[in-house]
Amino acid sequence: MTRIISFLGQRLLFIVPQLFGILLVSFFLIKSIPGDPAVLMLGPMASTDAVVSLRTKLGLDHALPIQFWHFLVNLVHGDLGTSWQTTRPVLEDLLQRFPATLELVTLGLLGAIIIGVPLGVASAFDEKGILGRVAGVYGLTAGSLPDFWLALVLIFVFYTILQIVPAPLGRLDFAILPPPTISGFLIFDSIAAGDWAALGSALTHLCLPVLTLSLINAGPILKMTQSTMDRMLQSDFSRYEVLSGLPHRMVVRHALRNSLPSIVTIISVLYGYLLGGAVLVEIVFSWGGAGQYAVQGVLNSDIYPVLGFVLFSAIFSLIVYLIVDIVYVAIDPRIGR
Amino acid sequence: MLKLSDRVQATAASSDARPTFDIRGLTVEFPAITGVPTVAIRNLDLRIERGEIFGLVGESGAGKTTLARSLLRLPPEPGRIAGGELLFEGQDIMSLTEVELQRTRGRDISMIVPNPRSELNPLLTVGEQIANVAQVHLRVSRREARGLALDILRAVQIPDPERRMTAFPHEMSGGMAQRIVIAIALICSPKFIVSDDATSGLDVTVQAQILELLRRLAQDRGSAMLFITRDIGITAHFCDRVAVIYNGEIMELAGREDFFFRPAHPYTIMLMAAFSYNQSLRRLWARPEPLPGAKVHDSACPYTLRCPLAQERCRIDRPALREIAPGHYASCHFPVRR
Numbered sequence: 001m002t003r004i005i006s007f008l009g010q011r012l013l014f015i016v017p018q019l020f021g022i023l024l025v026s027f028f029l030i031k032s033i034p035g036d037p038a039v040l041m042l043g044p045m046a047s048t049d050a051v052v053s054l055r056t057k058l059g060l061d062h063a064l065p066i067q068f069w070h071f072l073v074n075l076v077h078g079d080l081g082t083s084w085q086t087t088r089p090v091l092e093d094l095l096q097r098f099p100a101t102l103e104l105v106t107l108g109l110l111g112a113i114i115i116g117v118p119l120g121v122a123s124a125f126d127e128k129g130i131l132g133r134v135a136g137v138y139g140l141t142a143g144s145l146p147d148f149w150l151a152l153v154l155i156f157v158f159y160t161i162l163q164i165v166p167a168p169l170g171r172l173d174f175a176i177l178p179p180p181t182i183s184g185f186l187i188f189d190s191i192a193a194g195d196w197a198a199l200g201s202a203l204t205h206l207c208l209p210v211l212t213l214s215l216i217n218a219g220p221i222l223k224m225t226q227s228t229m230d231r232m233l234q235s236d237f238s239r240y241e242v243l244s245g246l247p248h249r250m251v252v253r254h255a256l257r258n259s260l261p262s263i264v265t266i267i268s269v270l271y272g273y274l275l276g277g278a279v280l281v282e283i284v285f286s287w288g289g290a291g292q293y294a295v296q297g298v299l300n301s302d303i304y305p306v307l308g309f310v311l312f313s314a315i316f317s318l319i320v321y322l323i324v325d326i327v328y329v330a331i332d333p334r335i336g337r
Numbered sequence: 338m339l340k341l342s343d344r345v346q347a348t349a350a351s352s353d354a355r356p357t358f359d360i361r362g363l364t365v366e367f368p369a370i371t372g373v374p375t376v377a378i379r380n381l382d383l384r385i386e387r388g389e390i391f392g393l394v395g396e397s398g399a400g401k402t403t404l405a406r407s408l409l410r411l412p413p414e415p416g417r418i419a420g421g422e423l424l425f426e427g428q429d430i431m432s433l434t435e436v437e438l439q440r441t442r443g444r445d446i447s448m449i450v451p452n453p454r455s456e457l458n459p460l461l462t463v464g465e466q467i468a469n470v471a472q473v474h475l476r477v478s479r480r481e482a483r484g485l486a487l488d489i490l491r492a493v494q495i496p497d498p499e500r501r502m503t504a505f506p507h508e509m510s511g512g513m514a515q516r517i518v519i520a521i522a523l524i525c526s527p528k529f530i531v532s533d534d535a536t537s538g539l540d541v542t543v544q545a546q547i548l549e550l551l552r553r554l555a556q557d558r559g560s561a562m563l564f565i566t567r568d569i570g571i572t573a574h575f576c577d578r579v580a581v582i583y584n585g586e587i588m589e590l591a592g593r594e595d596f597f598f599r600p601a602h603p604y605t606i607m608l609m610a611a612f613s614y615n616q617s618l619r620r621l622w623a624r625p626e627p628l629p630g631a632k633v634h635d636s637a638c639p640y641t642l643r644c645p646l647a648q649e650r651c652r653i654d655r656p657a658l659r660e661i662a663p664g665h666y667a668s669c670h671f672p673v674r675r
Contacts, residue, residue, distance in 0.1 A: 234414070240456040243409055244470050244521060245443030258460055332460060333505045 108213025120225025
C-alpha cells in the first residue's frame with residue numbers, strides 16, 4: 001500500500017509541469033491559426049477603428065508571450081476566458097458539455113471492451129475455429145469503417161426503418177426537462193433525482209451513439225487482445241504450464257492475466273483519444289458535447305474554448321494514465337518495487 | 338471411463354520387466370520452406386528401464402530439447418512427430434486423447450526445464466504455481482495443495498520455505514528457481530522424469546547439490562529419469578546408463594562403466610577428449626568443423642565430415658545402431674575396440 005502511495009505522490013508531482021507544457025504548446029499552435037477573432041466577431045462591414053478597439057479590449061494587441069501570461073494568470077483564478085460565440089464563460093460551457101462527451105465516450109468504450117476482449121481471447125484460444133475467423137474479419141472491418149458512416153447506417157436502420165429509437169437530436173427528448181445538474185451525467189443525475197422518464201429518454205438517446213463507438217473501437221481492443229494473448233500462449237511459461245499438465249482453461253486464464261497490461265494500455269489510449277475523436281459521432285447525433293464545442297472554436301478562431309478543451313482533456317488523460325499506472329503496479333509484482 | 342493410471346496399473350502388475358519408457362522409431366520433423374522437412378530426431382529407439390537414471394549427452398542442436406519435449410507430445414514449434422511409438426508403461430502416448438495427455442503430463446511424466454526463471458509465470462507466486470499442479474493432478478483442495486507445496490519446498494531444501502511460498506520468480510536466484518521447477522516436477526511423484534539440461538545455468542557447486550538432491554528424490558519415489566545434458570562429465574557421476582546423441586540419432590549407448598572405460602564411437606571419444614587436458618588426444622580425435630554449408634548425404638554416416646576414422650564406406654553406407662558387446666551399442670562401421 002505504501003508502495004502505491006509513494007508511487008502516486010511521485011506521479012502527482014509531475015502533473016503541474018506536464019499541464020504547463022501542454023498549455024504552452026497548444027496556446028502557440030492555436031494562435032498560429034490564421035484569422036483575426038476581432039474581424040470575425042464584428043463581421044466584414046466593421047470599420048478599422050472598431051476592429052482596433054476590439055483588439056485592444058481583447059488583449060490581442062499584446063505580444064504572444066504576454067497574452068499567454070495573461071491567460072495563465074486568469075487560469076489560476078479559475079477563469080478560462082470567454083467564448084465569443086456563446087458569449088458565456090468557457091468554464092461554464094465546458095462543465096456542461098464535457099460530462100456529455102464523457103458519458104458517451106465512457107459507455108462507448110465499455111461496450112468496446114465487452115465486445116473486444118472476449119472476442120480477442122476466444123480467437124487466441126481457437127485461432128482456426130469459427131470465433132477466430134469471425135474475430136479476424138471483424139477486426140479488419142472495424143478498423144476500416146468510418147464511425148460517422150456507421151452512425152448514419154444505424155440511424156437509418158433503427159430510427160428511419162424500425163423506428164425503435166428516438167430521433168438523433170441531442171441527449172433528451174424535447175418534451176422532457178433535464179434533471180437538476182449534479183454531475184452533468186444524465187444517467188447519474190436522473191437516477192439521483194428519481195426522474196425515471198428522463199432516465200429512459202437519456203438511455204434511448206445513448207443507444208445508437210454508444211453502439212457506434214463500441215463497434216468501431218472494439219476493433220483495436222480485439223486486435224491488441226488477440227496478438228498479446230497469442231504471444232503469451234506461445235511464451236515459455238505457457239508452454240511450461242502445458243507441459244505440467246495444467247488444463248487448457250487455466251493456461252488461457254493465466255495468459256489473459258499476463259496480457260492485461262497491454263490491453264489496459266490500449267484502452268487508456270483510446271479513452272484519451274475519444275474525447276476529441278468522437279466528434280464526428282457527436283455531430284451526427286447533435287450531441288452538444290465538448291468535442292463539437294472545440295471544433296467550432298477552431299473553425300471560428302475562438303481560442304478560449306479550444307484551450308479549455310485541451311486543458312480538460314489533458315487533465316482527464318493524465319488521470320486515466322495515473323490510474324493505468326496504478327493498475328500496472330497492482331497486476332505486475334515486478335513494477336514499482 | 339477408466340483413467341490412464343488405472344489402466345497402467347492394471348497392466349503393470351503383469352510384467353515388471355517392462356521398461357518405464359520405450360521409444361520406438363521416433364521421428365520428429367521441422368517443416369522447411371523448401372518443402373523437404375528437416376529431420377531433428379531420426380528413427381530413434383531408446384528404452385528407459387524402471388528406476389534407472391539414463392544419461393543422454395549431446396551438443397547444442399543435437400535434438401536434445403526436441404526429444405525431451407516430444408516425449409510429452411509437445412515438440413518445440415513448429416516441429417511435428419512424424420512417426421514412432423512412445424510407450425509409457427506399455428501405453429502409447431501417441432494414442433492418448435488430449436484430456437488423457439493433459440492428465441499424464443506433470444503427474445505420471447514430468448519435466449524439468451532449463452532456464453526456469455523464464456519458464457515460471459512472472460505474475461504468480463511460486464507457491465501458487467506449485468500448488469496449481471498439485472491441485473489439478475492430485476485432486477486435492479486448495480489448502481491441501483498449499484500444504485503439499487510447502488512439503489515439497491522443504492524436500493528440495495529451499496531455505497525458509499514458508500516465506501518462499503509468497504515469492505515471485507524474479508525474486509529468486511537461478512539455483513532457487515531450479516529447485517522450484519524440480520519441486521513442481523516431483524510433487525506428484527511421477528513414474529518418469531525428463532530432465533532437459535536442468536543444471537546448465539548453474540554454478541558447479543550449486544549444480545552438484547541439485548544433482549545429488551535430484552538423484553535422492555527420484556530414488557525415494559522410485560522414479561525413472563531421462564537426464565539430458567550437454568555435459569558429459571555429469572553423466573559419469575550421476576547416471577546408470579549413458580547414450581550419446583548426434584544429429585538426432587543415438588551414436589553410442591552403454592552402461593556407465595563400459596561407456597567411460599571402453600568408449601567405441603569416434604564421436605564419444607572426441608567428446609571425452611574435449612574434456613581432457615591432453616592436447617594431443619584432442620588433436621587426434623577432433624577434426625576441424627566442416628564448412629557451414631557442407632551436408633552429408635542421407636545415405637552416409639552423419640558424423641563422416643568430422644570423423645578422423647572416416648573411410649569410403651562411411652560415405653555411402655549409413656551405419657545402424659548395433660550391439661558391439663553385451664549391452665553396448667554403437668552406430669559405427671569401425672568402432673574402436675581394445
